[in-house]
Amino acid sequence: MLAPTRCEYIAEVPRQPVRLITARLSLRQPAQADAAAILEILSNPYVVQHNPSDLMTDLEAAEALVRHWLGHWETYGFGNCCVFDEKTGRLVGSCGVRWMTIHGDRVLNLMYRFHPSTWGHGYATEAAAAVLHWAQESLPAELVVARIRPTNLASQRVATKIGLRRDPAFDDQGEDGVDWAFSDRP
Template sequence: MLRQPVRMLTARLSLRQPALADAVAVLDILSDPSVVQHNPSDLVTELEDVEALVTQWLRHWERHGFGNCCVFEEETGRLVGSCGLRWMTIKEDRVLNLMYRFHPSAWGQGYATEAAAALLHWAQESLPAEPVVARIRPTNLASQRVATKIGLRRDPAFDDHGEDGLDWAFTHRS
């Protein structure tokens, strides 16, 4: 089993495996309608629902040795978002789904780009043959900018319909 480092450091961030104790801060992020504007089915308003979500994240870590991370400002220790990789199937292909969600107070600071780049680098080093796919709604321009800044490109071969509509795929495949 591959093992993502327990804690990854970037210039300004610390990414680590989530803990149930993080659920309150994750709830603060995922209960904000602006955070899930492009994925409204991901809105979570109850602590028990976030605890169940964090438990799912932890199960992925247990099975695969990597997964969704909680992202903290290194300077303040404040949980500002989540960013991670998880296995999923798109059109019968097994891929690594790269996702990122951040609190609005952290938007515009490059945190999503910094965290996503660190995880993409880890995936390219640890699982070089596996496609990494960021699934992004066509109207989510901010998320598309993050994907392209870290070197992902539109890959219509992986476009698919998600729970909230069409997902465009951005990958590192040539």
């Protein structure tokens, strides 16, 4: 399994990440200024083909999404991150964990979305591995679950490459249909 090259933490708050750094990527808390780049990614029908309800069509929706992500960060000290290519500084995707409840169990939902120009280059795997490593190190008692549509084979490959296993006990109905679960449960 891939692990982050480096994780910078806030000194006063144990285990709260400032940013995660991998061989090629930097993951950090989103800022409102990131909304336009998030819109560029989530307005692409190919990016949301397995979750069409996530399609964004205007900047106001992207700004609201960033505010939602920041609310989770303010409450819990972690959440969805913006992912940047370290070489170019370009925002190329989002990846992170956030609390959710599945079948009455509170879990960390792992998500990742990337600009199509990065597909096939291992960016999603690299970012998801870094986030999973952080979650397992910082919140070791918590279950991490990636919810993936049955037809999204690329996302399933990312989940299995980082060590998640198919976990049908957490399959659930999502907004766009059934979501298969992949978890780090032993």
